[in-house]
Amino acid sequence: MSTVRDNADDEDGAMLHPQLRAEHDPDAIIRDGRRLDHAEGRSKALRPQPPEPQPRGARVHGNRPVDQAEAAARFIASPEHEKMHDERLWDLRQKRDREMHGIPEWEELRSLASAIKEHTLTHLDEYLDEFEANARSNGVHVHWARDGAEHNQIVHAILRDHGATSLIKSKSMLTEECGFRPYMTSVGIEVIETDLGERIQQLDNEDPSHVVVPAVHKLRTDVAEVFSRTIRTDPSNSDVHYLAEAQREATRPLILKADAGMTGCNFAVAETGTFVVCTNEGNADLSANVPKLHIASIGIEKIIPRLEHLAVFVRLLSRSALGSPVTQYTSHFRGPRQGGEMHVVLVDNGRSERLGMEEFWTSLKCIRCGACMNTCPVYRRSGGLSYGATYSGPIGLIIDPTFNARKYSNLPFASTLNGSCSNVCPVKINIHEQIYAWRRVLVERHEVPLAKKAAMKAAGALLSRPAAYRTAIAAADMALAHLPRFVIYNGLNAWGKHREVPHPPKQTFHSWYKANRGAKQ
Amino acid sequence: MRIGLFIPCYIDAFFPEVGIATLELLERFGHEVVYPHDQTCCGQPMANSGFNAEAADTEALFVRNFSGFDYVVAPSGSCVHHVRGKFDAIEQTDTVKEVRARTYELVEFLHDILKVDAFPWARFPHRVGLHNSCGTLRQLKHARPSELNEPFFSKPMDLLSKVEGIEFVELARPDECCGFGGTFSVFEEVVSTKMGYDKVRDHAQAGAEYIVSADSSCLMHQQGCAEHIGVPMKFIHIAEILNGASA
């Protein structure tokens, strides 16, 4: 079996150490265009290599449309980061597949999960009522927040009433959506994230890039740099066990003396007033059970009707997210403990409005597993921060425009519509179809560049005129110049930047047919 | 059977050999194959970018060209998916619905309608990597996608297995998108080409001499990527192999 070598190998099959064959190696001696290597060593260089700097996320300027492509290009231009990120998340996708094959009823579970969520969403007011009534009879305080700002104010008021100035919390995408941490900083409340990935991001003053593994875009060297700056670890030590242990030791005292604890919520059960939080670290349990005061932020779409339905979702969640049967901790909170106090904040923040969108309401079924991100070939190569939004990847493409259609107008085009996301979604959201639908909506709302609109109009005109079309493609070089332009507005340059253009054939099919099979039929 | 042959715009312009192979292949089974001269495109380039209104005239032209056939067959999964699955810029008259329902992609036509069980004229003694475009795989359901817990099946593999000498390689990521994605290939060209490089390297490392697909758009993109990074690889459309093309 012959193996095709790509051009990373040199001719005799050995690979020179990457440093020694860097394209612009200042130490290289070049003769006649070729590097002299007759006495070069092939062993690893002794001097340590500077770690590849972390590519930062999308450049966000107010309401201007986020340029995801630009940020993605920078991510790909950091090959160590891109390779690690792509392989790590593809591995999670493969682990998910392995779990799936071990569950014969897998597709049935997905159908059940989807049906339960759709039923609940079409009766959302009744189930929220039921949840609130049961939670309150269990001694839980129930608050309602129309938007992120109100959520933050409510939480602040609760903390103020208890004289709390420090808060430990577990991961919650809802709180990210609400801009919770910046608000708390502005009112003088210290917030400590306890999820390792979230803590890394907090210390680095950067948003989480993935709903389940917030720092997945970072190499260990990036984490070492952040920790050396903030929790005083050894900057040259990027051993992962060392870094994790350092973080554990640094965070434990903060957990012990925190005034209050906050969690998110994966599922809220109407029947019993229970809310469920799934973590691998046990940090939600620390946040909820060490301080006396526990506050939980719950998106209104998290409701499910009964305890028996939890089985369906818990069986699907971690398998879809990480390829493990269940998270290390699945915590069920039904009421405050002796001497403690429990508050939940039910948050709308655009969800009720999204419920009324005929093509997009089913995006509310999302259980934030991240499987769509793991399988998305674009996401894996772009990094979650390239989307410039709280939610990235496929699910981000369909819910971010509901938060801000202008700012996120480019996102639905950061997709090949390949459909893998819809197939891995445990609740069967037709993500790729909603991405397609958003494109139409954005065009109708004029949230696309004028040049693109002009090009599309021109394409539509040419492709509906047979004679004009045939003339346009008849000559081979004319075809090369014209045809790609039907489908683009950037011009041929964009196709040919990193890829060769198609070889022009001797004649079109039209011409061949006319010449060989007779005239027009 | 009276078959209307639809040769999409980019095959017309860049891969006429695919059109020729499709025509000859269908004729081998004894059917009347008609190529309406005034055909152009299915409307997908505009529609996929959200410009549905701009696709209307093209879609109407398609219907005018292709009404009255028993089947309309095209060697392009994405175009057929657009016709059968979307194609709603124009009023859905009975004629429109009829044409849409009768439009088939070549592989599914050979497999499901003609139920071809042999290609005695075909011989292709080479190691091939089969590339199922995402449209044919997940939308037209050419084969079982790796994300689903369902029994394995593959229509293109069924057909190609009947070709003497052919050998399939096993890929690390058999159905990851290659990155073409229509206008995505230009709007997100860095990501698109990175996906293309990864795809052709996967095939190369698996030992493929040829990448075969039912979608020339993917092949066009992959060929451009392979040539750019110097991965030696040959590309061929499934119609050509089934029609008896040699290496």
Added chain:
Amino acid sequence: MSSRDDILASIRANLPRVDRPLPYVPAFDDEPPASLLDAFKASLHRMGGMFLDPPAAGDILAPVREKIAGAKIVCSMVPEIRGNRDIAGIGAPRDLADVDFAIVRASFAVAETGSVLLSDADLRVNAVAYLAQHLIVLLDPADIVVNLHHAYRRPEFRDRRYACFHTGPSATADIEGVLIHGAQGVRSLSVLPMAGRRSAEK
């Protein structure tokens, strides 16, 4: 109008007018494993937990005694083992910060996932299962259910205020996918199969 009224009104105005009935959820228990204990053990092991095989003869708790032999602070919530930190005397959770081993009896376990259910009734002070460095769990093999569908039928979810499935120790793979045990919570979780006396406190 209160925020509650506003939100409910907005929901009602936007409810999709489609019929979506609630499906029946089966228990998926047609082909249970031959031994629930063996299945539990395999799942537990997979998730990083340890199974303490009791000795064929003699002191059934020997593996536990061996584990805690060198420990400084042991907090036991089970009558079978005596520790040196009395859970009943704990004023605040932070008083448990120096606990090396916590020993608790699980309410039940799940074979499918390798999980043990620890509730407020089992833990007395919930935080002990998270502040201790290591957790040892006594589990009555008769209290293993086949899967999560069966688990959620258990009364603990209706009458306990706090109930948590522990599946192996605290873990994370947040940095480059490298698996870490003892991320924020316990560094190890060990299960000893042992029939329990039905304590009156439960």
